[in-house]
Amino acid sequence: TYLVTDACIKCKYMDCVEVCPVDCFYEGENMLVINPNECIDCGVCEPECPAEAILPDTEADQEKWLEINAKFSEEWPNITVKKDSPADADEHKGEEGKFEKYFS
Ligand code: SF4
Ligand code: F3S
Numbered sequence: 077t078y079l080v081t082d083a084c085i086k087c088k089y090m091d092c093v094e095v096c097p098v099d100c101f102y103e104g105e106n107m108l109v110i111n112p113n114e115c116i117d118c119g120v121c122e123p124e125c126p127a128e129a130i131l132p133d134t135e136a137d138q139e140k141w142l143e144i145n146a147k148f149s150e151e152w153p154n155i156t157v158k159k160d161s162p163a164d165a166d167e168h169k170g171e172e173g174k175f176e177k178y179f180s
Contacts, residue, residue, distance in 0.1 A: 077112035078121060079141040082175040083129035084108055086168035090158040092121040092130060103155040104148055106178050111149035112142060127169050 080092075084107040092108065093101050100114035110121075112133075122130045133142060168174065 077115040077117060077133050077142070077145075078110055078119065078130055079112070079133055079136045079138075079145045080107060080109050081129050081131055081136055081141050082107075082179070083127045083170070084125070085174040085178050086162060086171075087127040087129065087165045089126050089161045089165060090155070091124040091126065093155050094158050095120045095124050099154065099156045100149070101155050102149040102152040104152045106180075108155065109145040109148045109152065112146050114149075 080101075086106055088107060090108070093099075097118060097120070098114055098116055100111045101108050102111060107129075110130075117132075119132070122132070124130075131141075136142075162168075
């Protein structure tokens with residue numbers, strides 16, 4: 077599977093949503109996650125993310141992000157259409173420690 081990591085937090089560009097052939101993105105307040113059971117590993121979302129937040133599970137900090145993507149994709153609503161990203165998205169692009177600071 078592919079996984080959304082903390083680089084997405086407060087950026088939420090949502091270009092990923094547009095390209096996923098199986099609509100397996102789920103939306104939280106500050107970030108999106110992928111449902112690992114639905115992702116078909118096509119990889120098209122990875123280069124679309126301007127924040128480079130999407131990684132294959134072979135590269136991501138596997139255990140942590142697999143757990144977060146799996147858990148929250150069961151709780152958050154499915155998102156299939158790109159919306160406007162937050163007005164201050166660019167200010168948070170590349171910021172360090174976003175999970176610790178903002179994830180809730
Ligand atoms: Fe969707 Fe493909 Fe990305 Fe998986 S790898 S989330 S199926 S676009
Ligand atoms: Fe997040 Fe990148 Fe998608 S910032 S919403 S994973 S395009």
